[in-house]
Amino acid sequence: SIGGRTEIMKVFITRRIPQEGMKILSQAGVCKVSLWDSDEPVPRAELLKGVEGAHGLLCLLSDKIDTEVLEAAGPNLKVISTLSVGFDHMAMDEIKKRGVRVGYTPDVLTDATAELTVALLLATARRLPEGVVEVKNGGWSTWKPLWLCGYGLSGSTVGVIGLGRIGMAIARRLKPFGVKRLLYSGRTAKSYAAEVEGEYVPLDTLVSESDFVVVSCALTPETQGLCNKDFFSKMKNTAVFINTSRGAVVNQEDLYQALSSGQIACAGLDVTTPEPLPTDHPLLTLKNCVVLPHIGSATYSTRGIMAELSANNLLAGLQGTDMPSELKF
Numbered sequence: 001s002i003g004g005r006t007e008i009m010k011v012f013i014t015r016r017i018p019q020e021g022m023k024i025l026s027q028a029g030v031c032k033v034s035l036w037d038s039d040e041p042v043p044r045a046e047l048l049k050g051v052e053g054a055h056g057l058l059c060l061l062s063d064k065i066d067t068e069v070l071e072a073a074g075p076n077l078k079v080i081s082t083l084s085v086g087f088d089h090m091a092m093d094e095i096k097k098r099g100v101r102v103g104y105t106p107d108v109l110t111d112a113t114a115e116l117t118v119a120l121l122l123a124t125a126r127r128l129p130e131g132v133v134e135v136k137n138g139g140w141s142t143w144k145p146l147w148l149c150g151y152g153l154s155g156s157t158v159g160v161i162g163l164g165r166i167g168m169a170i171a172r173r174l175k176p177f178g179v180k181r182l183l184y185s186g187r188t189a190k191s192y193a194a195e196v197e198g199e200y201v202p203l204d205t206l207v208s209e210s211d212f213v214v215v216s217c218a219l220t221p222e223t224q225g226l227c228n229k230d231f232f233s234k235m236k237n238t239a240v241f242i243n244t245s246r247g248a249v250v251n252q253e254d255l256y257q258a259l260s261s262g263q264i265a266c267a268g269l270d271v272t273t274p275e276p277l278p279t280d281h282p283l284l285t286l287k288n289c290v291v292l293p294h295i296g297s298a299t300y301s302t303r304g305i306m307a308e309l310s311a312n313n314l315l316a317g318l319q320g321t322d323m324p325s326e327l328k329f
């Protein structure tokens with residue numbers, strides 16, 4: 001504040017975001033927004049230029065927020081608000097060191113992401129993309145007793161790796177399909193798992209006993225590459241593998257081997273490494289692998305609410321007040 005007049009703070013936004021978020025920022029009258037006005041990612045050089053002297057940064061999960069970005073921003077930086085629940089794209093140690101607060105968007109995307117996970121699981125297990133292609137290319141010759149058969153949830157065992165907010169929402173939705181046993185693994189047993197009759201088991205037990213293995217954990221040093229050759233070799237060869245968390249939890253070469261050798265039945269992925277997955281990637285040659293372009297939270301309503309929440313997190317960080325969703329780390 002100079003002469004009693006409050007200085008307008010500077011904010012950089014790394015992409016076009018839903019207007020619900022932009023409106024909150026413009027109406028607040030506390031910051032001057034500069035925006036990478038595109039649906040495509042900001043080039044690294046533009047990001048480094050854009051954050052210069054910024055008090056606030058609103059970013060996406062596709063922006064790598066590392067030491068270089070923090071240094072480029074400089075000492076003004078008070079807050080980073082990410083339009084995501086995941087925060088593996090940010091160098092948290094470096095952010096903490098600099099006393100920068102972080103906002104994120106948990107809860108508001110839980111239902112949309114759980115819904116997408118169920119959709120992907122059913123599409124993968126019942127081979128929907130293959131069926132759609134056959135109808136269009138004339139492969140549908142007649143009703144055949146053994147054609148396009150897959151796997152059903154009724155009487156099955158489902159294993160959820162990471163029974164957090166989203167994992168629990170997935171479990172709640174899957175149970176009514178007639179799931180017999182709901183296993184989960186993670187760092188700790190959860191008391192709320194009782195609602196879905198969840199059994200806390202060692203990862204090995206989950207992997208070897210489940211008909212559906214659903215990955216819903218955060219990407220951390222502990223979960224990076226968790227689903228590897230050893231993991232897939234313990235799965236049933238009739239089992240379905242689903243990942244809607246982060247691509248790097250999976251060793252994709254090992255997954256390719258498991259799918260192409262018949263070690264496991266099929267896989268549905270909403271997340272990959274890298275993103276986008278190159279169109280000539282081996283996984284995309286497999287009929288038993290369904291890959292989606294990271295659309296877990298992609299409903300109009302959810303994305304609008306995420307934009308609102310990330311704008312309000314940013315404003316609170318600028319003004320030094322309580323954030324609606326502050327990441328405590």
Ligand SMILES: O=CC(=O)O
Nearest residue numbers: 061083084085086
């Ligand atoms: O992957 C999406 C998110 O982290 O919000």
